[in-house]
Amino acid sequence: MGLRQGGLKLNIPYVVADKDRHGNVRLYYWRKGRPKIRLRAEPGSVAFATELEAAKTASDAAAPKSAREIAPASFRALCLDYFASANFRMLDKKTQRQNRLILEDVSRSKTPKAGQERGTLPYALIEPRHVEEIRDEKLELPGAANNRVKALRRLFKWAQSAKKPGARNPAAEVAYLKMPGDGFETWTASHIERFEETHPVGSQARLCLALLLYTGVRRSDVVKLGPQHEREGWLHFTETKGSRKAGAIPKKRDIPIIEPLRQVLDASQAIIGPFAYLVTERGVPFTANGFGNKFQDWVKAAGLPVGLAAHGLRKAAATHAADNGATDRQLMALFGWETEKEANRYTKRANRKKLAGHAAPLLGFKR
Template structure:
């Protein structure tokens, strides 16, 4: 459907190329971009309509930020309770995602954004699907904030789907790979302690780096998971199995956290991930990762016949969908074994 914009004139140059102008009585005629289907055109039109003839000042300028721009909406969002209630790590990542889009699109009017524009932003990351999905998620949140605070009446990102996930995600360690790592890093080493904490608790690296003796009482490890700690905290209580207890007792540990750096300080999640990656490489397991151990724990529990709810009690997942994504392959293996057992009984 075509929409006729008020005070927009169209003509052709001597080469037959169409040109567009904004001409409002009492204002100087303004040349508009050549393609009326683009956000650049709509931005220029919106500025001309408001009497502006120059683009807004850069973000780091002390000049006024256009209240119709996506940058203005983002700054309101950053200052909101919704954003400040997010964990520090989540805030940092979301800022990076949104700011990467604001660099190019921050001056565009957010009320003119349509699903097709959100889809185009997603598709810019076609070679990195998770990054594309992260853009959609971040934009959904910023427009949700806009609706709740009467800045807008719709969420164009809601109508944009995520890229479908390809493959099985992080590789889940096999028992043979665990044994290979253990042979390279014996009990008493920091690497073996890290493996044991990841494997026998099923927690994320952001939780493992925080674990310490203060979380252990009467043979149980109890702590609040780092993810969504400030928004939707999840407290997990896990019995410490003998294998983990043995490794902790034989390992050098810090005063506050079990795992410490060479400088005697606690790891950051990112620093730990990089450090553990090096330990995997030393064992010849270049395709393995810290997150893959969390997946391996969930998968192994499924293979042992644990229910989804039992697995959720260990991993701290809050929805069935999340944990089933981890255990799908293990469940199929169990069903296949059961099916073939029945088949054998027919012989």
């Protein structure tokens, strides 16, 4: 990478520059997955060349072991084979990264009794009770615990399809932990009102609220929506979720721009970017993570509970539509769901609410 050290421009592979808290520039030799090694000599000098060569040697020594150095029937070897498989590479990049991190974490974890790294154990001897142990190590974080089970199910399902010796799927017999509540908190009418009182029409926060509430899109899509997606009063775009998966068929979405959203868009022209409605101070579209951080700033400014997320507005939109009589099929079209399962959660809840309202007067006793 290109660096400058004094008046000398450096272009040395794996040499990176960091600043300490005093603003001093320090050079390091660094390769992903290995420790940083400090380089102290003057760049361009013989001493620097010697130091760099020693750093390369030390870095290679600290590199993760190759599959050939790992027992072929071990859990770690199975994971490495899986990471190299077409099945794994067909997952979208985000899912690949998440599954790799989880399985590497499980591989490094140790058994409770013998204290042995699980990666060294024969994968064919892993039983459902062992998967339960792995799951329950994250008991205080049910979502993370369930993600461990999910990643293991994927791994062992692939192992079976690849006809690995002795492969079976012990994770398939392990239940997910019951999640407290219903995932992301659904925004209430009072939450929305409080947010709108703090962030008036014309502000970026209010524009964001309107986009999420009146389209029901996910965070990954709201950061990409822009004027170029508008045609004849509709938003036409390709959904981000699942689109990066190899072989995936892009999911086209068409959402009408209803009047409340149109009014906010028209009042926000001064802050809208040319290719994205929501842009950073530098005038570029937000990343999904950067948007999430900014959204939390707006939530805090409104005095709302920390953690009230953008996805909660998607749930609020679905709840409001169901309460107003939207059918399962209508919700599926609006929110991009492929099956009725997700839509049915909202319509059943709305129907129960209506039935309870009709039934409540029947509780009165005649005297």
